Amino acid sequence: MAAERILLTGATGYAGGTFLDRFVKSEDAAIKAITIDALTRTDDVEQKLKEAYGDRINTIRWAGLTDLEFIENTASSYDIVVNVGSGFFADGAKAFVKGLARRVRPKAPAPWILHISGCTNLGDKPITGKAYPGRVFDDTNSRATYDWCKEEDERTPYPQRTAEIGVLTLADELGVNAVSLNAPAIFGEGTGLFNKQGIIVPVLMRYAVMKGYGFKLNDTANFDWVHVEDLADAYILLIKLILERYDRGIGHIPSGKDGILHPSVGRVLQTEIMERCLDACFVDGVLPREDTPKEKTIVQKGLQEIADDVTAGMLDLAESGWAGNKAMTGTVLPKLGWKPRHLEEAWAKEFHDELKASKEGRRGYIFDSCVGRKE
Template sequence: MSASSATLSAASTLFSVNILITGATGYIGGSVLTRLLGSGMMFRKNANFTALVRKQEQADLLSTKGVNGVVFAGLDDTEVLRKQASQHDIVINTASASHLQAAEAILLGLADRKKGGKMACLIHTSGTSCFGDNPVSGIYRDDNQEIIHSDNEPNTIKHQLLYAYEKHREETHPYPQRTTDVFVMERSEQLGVRAHILCSPTIYGIGTGFFNRLSIQAVGIMRAARRDGYVFVIGQGAGEWDHVHIEDLSSLYELMVDHLTKGNFLPCNMTGMYFTEAGHHSWREVSERVAKEGFRLGYLPSDEVREVTLQEAKEKMGSDMPAELLELGFASRSRTKAGYARELLGWDPVKTRTDFEESFAKEWEAVMQEIA
């Protein structure tokens, strides 16, 4: 029996499904967890959830929600990661997109589980900064500035173009998140474990988790603007990205779990990259909307947007953020098409352009509550 058919056989005969989630106290992981807990899909009736957390009080709170909270030392605690992964059918890794050692420990644990003929699947979380260019530093520029990366075009599946693209980028200039993507695709193939990477663009909206509910990119700009009194944009802000609402994204994780527990085979490993776009924006638009809503709500003295250099932006966002990450995450062009999600999983995002535009006011209010 092949590795894939063995996995499908195991999945189709499951009476219960054990799901492990990392990053459950975070923005993505917390929202995914609450979505799964409240799911009306078939898997929910017999699903058991475990979450790895760093504090006992977090584990205690999760236990009141029907989740087994396991306290561990963090992602460097690879022994615990491997052991816990070996005890679960599906591992949803939302804790870090760039911690390669943690990803390997999870894959090794799933491989241990698979040896017993049990279901062993990974849903790994990544981001589309891996596909962004470097318009400021010039480290990398796509020859085709109109390119939109697709996960389900026939030639993509046949020639594994997304894997090849990331592999090529790594050979010329490594980037930790992309390094981890490539590793997960290659190592899962070697181990015979099914790995699926959900690669998301800008995620917006207030989360639904029990802990952190704030996003990263727009919120980061808001915090800096509140401190400085004006909103910045790197250069002209011409780079375009996609976006997805956190609730739509959580529903995609739910759909994937549903398909996996039903034994439906989904592209994985070398062809297992799933994009999650549901709209797009420019960085100039993001900064202008942050400024407009911040001024309207009385949080900023004006709706001014100042163009700054990459180094100036780095100083505003904190010296701990690498310049390359800042450039890829706040200035690059990265466009994608979520074909797999829509065609294979039946994903149908419900949030609209209006929801994106209205999210800036809601996130401003959440940021101000945090500051208070």
């Protein structure tokens, strides 16, 4: 096996930190032989990473996904880029592809970029635009997903979708192999050193705790879900296949315009997530309070109000996330050997774990302030 150089973005993030932790601690022979290089921004982060992972990690200082010349020059020295830092910066993500393209030459190892994206790319617009009830994106026909996303982004640009389509399109043009894991709702406690929390369940749990009730924009919004460790393992599996196969995964792992894969394990309505948050709060005794409904209640809300309360005013994200149909079927990764370990039992347990984490101060807000207590 040729010596491989792997570059990671997102070492301090939820998905990226979990990936790094599981990669470094893997007992797989192919993985144990590799030192991973991580892009970082501060001395304290670098020190903490080195203290935890020793010589399994090198750190490289950067300014972030806006430093395009640095990204391109740096990526040109690597065989695999694992971009799990953010899926919302199209120019930065494409700069990694341009750097990898410098390595495309006869008899050289084919470079890969493993990108992260998200299910809101797939959401319909049942309030302000067109609804697609019952539609399910299946990654056995990833080209159809790509085509729809490209056409939709031309009509209504959305940064995360723009980045995903941009990476896959440019990679095909430049001869770089690219796969995008279009992730559903990610749950579970992260195992990285820094950010350990997801988004969907924490956001809805915080809303329930603060308001004393849940919200909905409609009755059809849905999410697929995956545990953060299983998502990390999907990236590790792809790396193993690239390292160990004689063809470096080319033709085996779908790539480019055929490379949108869905690491999906289960599916749930948004109202069901809200119900489980309320169930956990009522069982724990956090709810009801004197100023909140005495029964578990989900209130119909308007799009602008939820955008302001939950998504920092971003209407497109609020609608695709909290009203949209984003159903996906993930067939390809299990065929490649992916075996998620966190199933329905773990999903059910998540809500009690999340409430406990917020009460213990392990989330980005002060729990007591949410329930009207003095800090």
